[in-house]
Amino acid sequence: MHVQVVNSEKELQDAYTVRKVVFVDEQQVPLEEEIDQYETEATHFVLYDSDTAVGAGRFRIVEGIGKVERICVLPSHRSTKGSGRLIMETIEEYAQMKEIHVLKLNAQTHAEPFYAKLGYETVSGTFLDAGIPHVTMTKNI
Numbered sequence: 001m002h003v004q005v006v007n008s009e010k011e012l013q014d015a016y017t018v019r020k021v022v023f024v025d026e027q028q029v030p031l032e033e034e035i036d037q038y039e040t041e042a043t044h045f046v047l048y049d050s051d052t053a054v055g056a057g058r059f060r061i062v063e064g065i066g067k068v069e070r071i072c073v074l075p076s077h078r079s080t081k082g083s084g085r086l087i088m089e090t091i092e093e094y095a096q097m098k099e100i101h102v103l104k105l106n107a108q109t110h111a112e113p114f115y116a117k118l119g120y121e122t123v124s125g126t127f128l129d130a131g132i133p134h135v136t137m138t139k140n141i
């Protein structure tokens with residue numbers, strides 16, 4: 001498996017396809033909330049298993065802080081395959097290349113332990129985003 005920084009329309013569509021499966025189909029997030037106004041300014045990432053897109057994420061710089069967003073992995077590649085970790089490590093490496101040293105993300109509460117294992121600390125109480133409980137987490141890199 002490898003993570004690709006999106007460089008083509010096909011790779012971007014692959015990332016969107018994974019996001020739609022996970023967030024829109026599985027979690028019932030409205031498409032207009034999932035695909036938002038920040039798509040064009042974000043750097044997108046897609047995880048491939050051979051030639052099949054199985055994960056995705058995006059990264060933006062907001063007020064000097066790296067914002068990690070839309071991290072998702074298809075059900076077939078969750079938990080035991082290290083897929084989410086691979087996406088996160090690639091985004092963190094990308095952020096360091098951009099000289100960003102603080103990362104922030106809004107994690108669904110069920111994913112909070114996953115991000116905590118990667119060194120992220122919860123810095124907020126629980127709030128709803130798209131009707132799903134989230135917490136804000138940060139990490140210095």
